[in-house]
Amino acid sequence: MYKVFVKELPLILTNNLSEITNSKYFLLNGESIQEAIGLLSKKKINEAYIYHPNHEELLKKFCKNIPRVVAAGGVVTNKEGKVLFIYRNDKWDLPKGKLDKGETIEECAIREVEEETGVKKLKIENFLRTTYHIFKRNGQFKLKEVHWYAMKTSYDGELKGQKSEGIEKVKWKGPKKIKKALTNSYVNIKSLFGE
Template identity: 70%
Template sequence: MYKVFVNERPLILTDKIRDKEEGPYFMMNKAEVLSAVEGLRKKKFDNAFVYHPNHEEILNKFSSYIPLVVAAGGVVTNKKGKVLFIYRNDKWDLPKGIIKKKEDLEQCAIREVEEETGVKDLHIENFLRTTYHIFKRNGKLRLKEVHWFAMKTKYDGILVGEEKEGIIKVKWKGPEKIRKALENSYINIRILFEPPSV
């Protein structure tokens, strides 16, 4: 199962048929996939399911209709235990970006954090999770797959938001400010701060 967010609403790619009352079901073909995405974008329903019997093939099939863009980013903690946030498009977000050729996911995550925030001396601790969401670029739908890493840094220099990426603020936030920031963030960012499911 994959949970892909469209306009903050979940589109669940699944190989199981559940109770219809959970939300509308669509088959894995281009017309139905686009119909499900459009319905969620226009808030016609709270969630939707796309069914395909072969779990191994679900993501490949889906991304043959909505092209996949691979990205990586970081949940960065400093020596005071504060977490690095960026502010763009009127929302609090975390630094991330699209992978370049000949770059692995970890290199991409570190480069993007450095470029978007000015923070140096980054060390990856572990992989956190992968999130998915759909966005529009030049009028075309794209599926973004973001690989998130927990990072540490001793950097205590100036924070510089990357202007060309529309980042207008970069801040270190402690627990109380994190809670407040997450109220004005994206669901995929909030997920990163949830306790792991047992």
């Protein structure tokens, strides 16, 4: 099963018919996928399922209809145990960005955190999870697949938001401030904190 978010609403790709109880489900073809995304983005339905019997083929076939953009980012913790957040598009988010040609996903995660926040001395601890969401670029829906890593840093220098990426603020946040930030964040970001 893959949970893909469309305007914060779930589009679930599944090979298990028993998961689809009273929800609307769509076939795994271009027309049906576009219809499901359209209904979710207009908030005409609260969730949608796309069914295909073969789990291995689900994402592959979905990406034949909706181009995939691979990205990576980090949940970065400093020596005080605070987590690095960025603020853009009126939401608290975590630093992440698109994979460049020839780079590994881990290299991408570190580069993007550095570029978006100015934080250096990053060390990947472990892989956390992959999240998915749909966005629209030039009138076309695309699937963003983000690979998230837990990172540590001993950096205590200046935080610099990447203006060209629309980042207004970069902040270290402790438990109370994280909880508050997550009330104005994205479902996929909340999922990284177990919410």
